[in-house]
Amino acid sequence: MNRPVTVATFTSNFDMKYLLFKEMLDEAGIQYMLVNEITSTVDGIYKGSPSNIGIELRVLEENVNEALEILNSIKE
Template identity: 75%
Template sequence: MSKAVTVATFTSNFDMKYMLFKEMLDEAGIDFMLVNEITSTIDGTFSGSPTNIGIEIRVMEDKFEEALEIYNSIK
């Protein structure tokens, strides 16, 4: 069984590389999931929530190499 693995972590959902990477994954037909997207935008709202939560983009491990190649192509 394949599992989801993290390809990249971003500190903000306003990061241009983050937005471009998601768009390029969509164009390549690679399904991905976002982890901590909401939590990172409401940083500090919840008592005790860490302030360094990153937004993770995860793909299924069989698509990891292809996704990593796309990520590395972004300057």
């Protein structure tokens, strides 16, 4: 079964590594899905919103190794 797997978690959608990783995945033709992207941007606006929500970037199992290679190629 080819299910989505979380390969990275980011704390902000303004994180340069996050933006670069998404762009590099697009260029490699790797489809991804984002979980909590909207929730993380409204953090603090809604009372009781957890402050530790991270943006999860998921790819299909078949693309995990390639996505991790791309992620590891990005210097912090």
